[in-house]
Amino acid sequence: MRLTRRAALAASLLPFAARAQGALIPVTLAVSSNSLAYGGLNIATRARLFERHGIALKVVVMDSGNAAISAVLSGSIEFASAGPGEVIAVRLRGQKVVIINNVYRGLSGSLILAKSVADKLPAVASATLEGKLKSLDGLAIATPSATSAYTHPYKSSAEAAGVKIRFVYMAQPAMAAALQAGAIQGLIAGAPFSVTAVTSGAGVLWISGPTGELPASALPASSACLETSEAYAAAHPDIIQKMRAGFDTLSAYLREQPEEAMRMLSAAYPQIDAPTIQAAYRNDAPNWGRPVFTVADIRQEIAIQVASGTLKGAEALDPASLLLNP
């Protein structure tokens, strides 16, 4: 009994002890949304994995990746997480933002089609990817922004199939309600926003991002990566190292303690039911646990941006210059 009390006392004093030693460095990271692309990051903060490396990480959810990167450029926060497309866009404007590591490998956003639209389509339309893409012609599909990692894979795949989608830019949390109200005919979002649209009965999963339904040439290497300004990275190499170590610890944690990680994920997304959390974990955990970002990855990102015609002049960028210590 006495031992338990002592243990409880020690546990309660631990944060104060850490603070007294000045061990934790406060760091703020702005993320582009609260989608499950950041599920791994949320697990890491809940499990205090960054604290193990002396980082007190505060995560701020923004409206878009551009807003997150703008916050870094303003100097008010240290790190941002957005798609590589946003980094390419800001580099094209001469701003020195660099990618540190991956946060979500591959495409986390799925395309959800309004049930009312899907019901009217012939069965053959949903049989093949080409049929699915062709059925999107002229439809108003919501996506977070023009440079979002979710936009260009669908845009370039649709254009390759001779189809033009009418993109509507909207924050992910607003999409499901807009679909339900009939304001849009489809949406591209990560879970839980895509899941909400399906479980509400308003939409059907039309093209899945995480399962790699789109052609490999259109798939991004990353939906979200960790970024900072070149100046900050040069001035604080120790903090960069600690952040990278935190993501490495997350990989190990996801591998070694999946039950605990799933519990943390449930706590981070209380609005999602247990079966959906389990399914999301199965799909997404491998993508959260691969923090390495290579020059080949950024080369692929640039190639996709050039192919989709979204970011003109991207081919002139040196891929290695976009990565911190590639």
Place this chain on the structure above:
Amino acid sequence: MSGTAQRETVSFWTSLHTGKYFDSLIQLTIAVVTLLLWEWGSNALKAEFWISRPSSVAVELMRWARSGDLASDLRLTLMEAGVGFLIGSIAGALVGFTLGWVERLGKLLEPFVLSLYTLPKIALAPLFVLWFGIGPMNKIMFSAMLVFFMVFFTTFQGTRQVDRDLVANARMLGANRWAIWTKIAIPYAAIWVFTGIRIGLPYALIGAIVGEFVAADAGVGFRIKEATSFFNTAAVFAGLVVLMVISMILLGLLKLIEMRALRWQTASGIIEPEVTP
């Protein structure tokens, strides 16, 4: 120099100094100097990413115009703001006049209208998507709501200040309700209605732009948001310049309408007596 010539020169300079042309010249100089300072400052401080520069903004405006999108975006945003402005103004003037005129009704409903007025209405924008979709109706209704409150409050206050003794005297002299409305109440409230309309006009544009920010696939607000995605500061400023020009033109038009509609009133709002020939 002869005395006459000297007098002519003096009168020319006096008229230039005191006339409206001189003010216009000063205004033009301020505008040009500001633009030059902006251009120079942006270059000198290497701050084009942050504040852009007038020449880049002009290039973006040309590119926008040449693509054909400027005309269609303007048409859409103006239509949304215009229809919203009309709906909001008419509804605001009617409700404001009714509640201001019928004292008991005004007292009863004032707290409710006040509480609605104090709502931060921008926060309602996502709900408008839910109620009216992402099409023009969403922006029209949002603009109308913003304009409504501006016109409503000024009309309400103006109608309440109608001289009740004058109304009582008119009644005693045999004026019917229609005559009291058309000869006293409406003319008295008109100047207040126009004040509300003038204040409400920029809000109509704000409503349309906010609506386009939240969800749209065309319009000036949509282009500004799209430019933000690409960190294209010059294009954002180009959008703002377009909005500023629209606002100025509309305010000018409104001033003309107001001058024609209220020419029977003095600047202080006193009704001029009818002049009998």
